Amino acid sequence: MIITIGGLAGTGTTTLAELLSEKLDIPYISAGFVFREMAAEKGMSVLEFSEFAEGNDDIDKEIDRRQAEKAKSADNLIVEGRLSAFFVDNADLKLWLITPFDVRSKRIADREEKSVDVAKEEIITREKSEALRYKEIHNIDISNMDIYDLIINTDSFNPESISEIVTTTLKVI
Template sequence: MILVVSGPSGSGKTTVAKSLANKYGLRFVSGGQIFREKATVLGKDLVSLNKEAERDFDIDRIIDQEILNQAKGANVVIESHIAGWILADESTVSVYLWAPLEERAKRISQRDQIPYDKALMTILEREQSHYYRFWKYYGIDIQDTSLYDLVINTSKLTPDKVLGIIEYFLDSYIRLTPGK
């Protein structure tokens, strides 16, 4: 089984993906963590590496190839902004989580213990870079969620409620499609 959890920063994708991995006994792979590790190795922050990736497709190509390699092992939950698109033909189920910008900035501000305004600006800078790069390199409109099996607005839901919705969907899906 290959489960994909995508969405913008602060939507809850990492929290939910880790919980799904634990619940179903699957490996957890974070595209965001792969990107963060690359930034650390290069001595850059996330916004700087995103800006560099706008000029150098090899940065995204290497990270995306690692995500694809991890998916080949199956029995995995992959969390990534772009995984839904690059794994569209391989994933068993793909989920897209989102929340309004203000809610995501509030969550990131609390999570990272930074001022709300800084969280908001960081999200805007990173998302602008994502929109640009994913369109430029892949022809992907990351606002088009039509390829996802399940799309959830997480703004008024606890992580446990989001997990419950996904578990219900997965259990129903697995019952209806034996062998998946």
């Protein structure tokens, strides 16, 4: 079973990936995991590698390539990442999580110990930048939901309920 989980910042992709991994006894990887793996290969700290990766589109492409490669060679894997559904061709289920902007802003503000107003400004800046990068690097329109099998509003349900929705869906595919 190969599952991709994507969503904008603050939607709960990591929380769901961890919960499903435990519940289904399936390992999960994330773009962040691959990024840390690449940093270690270069003998760099995550911060050093992050600076190295700035403005280097090849790093983004390599992260996407590695996630797809890991999924192709696995029987069971959860792949968490904003673009994972576009690169993991063999996914049995492609999920996208949504959450209202104000809720995402509050979640991020709480998680990163900053004001909601600062979080909102940063989210807007980051998402505009990412949308542009995704279009330029991969010709992907991040707002196009056609690729997803299931879209869940994570503000409507708690994490356990969301995992139940997913596991119920898996029973019928």
